Amino acid sequence: MDNEELYPIAILIDELKSEDVNLRLNAIHRISTIALALGPQRAREELIPFLQDSLDDEDEVLLALAEELGKGMEEYLGGPPHAHLLLGPLENLAAVEETVVRDKATESINKIAAVLSTAQIEEFYIPLLKRLSTGEWFTSRTSAAALYASVYPKASPATQDEMRKLYTALSGDDTPMVRRAAARHLATFVPTLSKEQVLSDSLPVYRKLSTDDQDSVRLLTVDDLIAIAGKLTPAEVNDQLRSSLRSAVSDKSWRVRYMVADHFVKLAEAVGQTLVNEELVGSFVALLKDNEAEVRSAAAGQLPGFAKLLERDVILARLLPCVRDLASDSSQHVRAALGMHISGLAPMLGREATIENLLPLFLQLLKDDFPDVRLNIISKLETVNKVIGIDLLSQSLLPAIVELAEDKQWRVRQAIIEYIPLLAKQLGVAFFDEQLGNLCMSWLGDNVYSIRESATVNLRKLTDVFGVDWARQTIVPKVLQMGTHPNYLYRMTTIFAITSLAPSLTPPVIQENVLATVLSLVQDPIPNIRFNVAKCLEVLAISLATTPEGNEVAKTRVVPALQQLKGDSDPDVRFFSGKALEKISGNTI
Template identity: 25%
Template structure:
């Protein structure tokens, strides 16, 4: 190929490639567009093939990407053959990331329907070019090419002719029996996709014994891949065939010596039940599933318990009874995540199990006293499922909420705030949350207080929650600078409210200002507060209330205009008492949103 005969864009590409191959390949679409289809086929495609043979792995990777780009400029699917044959070199590379990119590009090209003017061209390309190439890859004497063939055959098989399909199945069967571990691993990993396309007769005659051998392989990573293939195979079989072919494979996997295989079988419990049916699984595998839920290896046990949460949603009472003993042991598991999943399982199946109320109550008491907050939060979110015939008492709910709200970790209390929002909105339990919300508003951690105010803005219009009690208690607290005696005893908050809590109450009243007469009264008192930040927060709250369409009056019959004038006079009156009041009206709503704003007055 003489450079003198090359177009200028191709000469520039060659020069650029010598100095920076990857950058040059990223611009190959510009070169291909300039060359046109005929020159692209005659000069650019052979040039890239030469480059990929002599380049390192990174260049091969970049060229694998470039082939997809070039395929759009050669004139359609009729001219894909040279590109696909060039990709055969990429598919035979030992470096996995090069092969994987080559496989991705190969599949994108042969399934690019826009490039084929009619289906016949695509079918012809598959049978005349792709299938012979896959046979060569499958019969190669090194692991790289057969590994690529294992990935490609399940994708190409549906488009191949009957004769080519038979040949491809024979090639795949040969790769399942190979001594190359990496090839067998690729074959077992992709066998599940092949089962979706082949006839059940071919699956049984060619691959059942191969699947059994894979499941008994000495390498645990190969045995792991056999499990999903077993499930895919089971979808095509009858109950009698599954009982003979697949149940023994799954049973062996659940008691495999390798914890990795047992963990993988644990992760597939829901798929196993969905595929083979409860009757077959209960008969052959229920005992082994119980063993997985009590496995000595923590990772296996946790995976089995987590997967059983999903199974519990689809199982009937008869199946649940088989796991009753194991389920009852979960609340005392050493792992808090397992105890959390135990809550979910018990909540789902409590109504189905023949368990007396006393026993359920004892389990709930254990969970309420759990020293890990995620367990308690999970229980709180599942209480509605425990109710109904079980009729969980308010005393248990109150104890649970008390355990969470008195936690020494502020993050637990913050999580409680978020859970309360869900509980009220979705009417999960019938409980008056006003007292709990008031205590969270008085929390000593700012983030808990501001999050509580945030949920108040979302909950005040919820039809099933009456905020009047909370509103009245807040007004009384702000008016008297201390909580009502009954609330003090419940909250454990004695004495006067500090300025941070007064600001929080003002913000909460701003959100709950539907009861405007009382709100304006106490806010007018708060305007006289000696702490500038409290005073300015009250001024802003009054302005917000008075600017609304449903503004309440300070006294019955007082016009809104007079109330606004009163507010303006109060603002002027106190404008000289604090150096920050001149900027407070523009800063206070921002500064009180952080602890720094609350500390200014100090």
């Protein structure tokens, strides 16, 4: 083996031993390149053992190594028949103290498991799984829980029996962190089992974990309950899981109840319609009335999905009283969650019931003191509009929009601007022009730059909604009026607005209505305006060049103006005008 052949591995070793973390990271990210240079045999015989012996490093380096080993590294070792060699370094990484390194190592082990043969799994993977599952340190046992599901279907029946016993042992581990891992990964393990194995092995594991003295363990069993229910018949769910379901809903820890509320629709779909009608309606009502705001918020988010599983009369009799209470909830976050989801009930109730029961709550929330509540209602307006029509909403909607548009918090004003195109589509052009047109133009003069910028983008979106003819008649004249304003910020806004609008305008509109105003600002005394004029002219020229007539206008009017700006005294103006000329030279005909 000559010195030239040793060079790649020597460089890698030098960088890995460097005191500079960045050099070591660079070496790790180059592992595939080094393996390719070494060839499959030397990569197997030299590189992998070296990596396995070089695991005493910074967490950042170990994390990178855990990730790289799962990126198809087996291809550089000679293909899947040699993929098991990667398990050695990853087994060590799966037992380190740092959680993110262990998680990445288990992720990579599961990727490698997908390419292993049954023989490799029995000979190499299962022994690794046993070592991690029975390791002295809790870190290895924590990692082990994530490694069962990926290989269980490939294992022999005898090995499968042993794997289930090992997992049961993890669920009863003395260390809470291991039990948490067992609870977290049981939901992915259960689908790989037969129904008989779920009943004989997974169900006892679930019951043990769901009654754990640590709420951090119990809250993770909600997903397990859903997974187990998915493997059983409705009758079996009723017999085996009904009491567990009740216990979860009434758990003494609000964190567990929160998880139940947050997963309630999935849970309801898994357990079957009979249990939904007999048990879960009452459970859901209890969660909507929970004494913790976080639980009520999570339950409110599940309202539309759960309502789809119920009869209309049940929604009216059982859920709507709770919804009315939530609309006046003391927590603004609960009201905001309701505002985001209450409109989803309208399609299930129909027009008359929505008008009678939801509309008063809808209008109440539109007047809420908390801006997020009003914004959430407005963002979901389309759902209610489809059911009852906009006429019933417009009278109360408009004051809420105006109030939000003038809110002292500029982020609130910006948020309502983003919803204006959606509202415009729903309200129609006549209502918009009469009630909201002036409001949209007023944002162009806002004292916050971000609002002015959002307002210009808003005009382009409105043009896309209502069409170019509407823009030419309604907003373009108002934008151009600001081009002669004595305050330079208004003139700047004109340029920004035209630049934003240009791609949505036709060449004739640009030529006849817009171009003259922009060209007049070529002589503006403010350099910032002149270089933004150069940027604007670039956009206008590209839009004009889409037709022969427009292209001629670009050549005879836009290009000379940019050439004039290219001789400007200000370096920024010269730079942007030169850049514009280069750009449009490739777009003109």
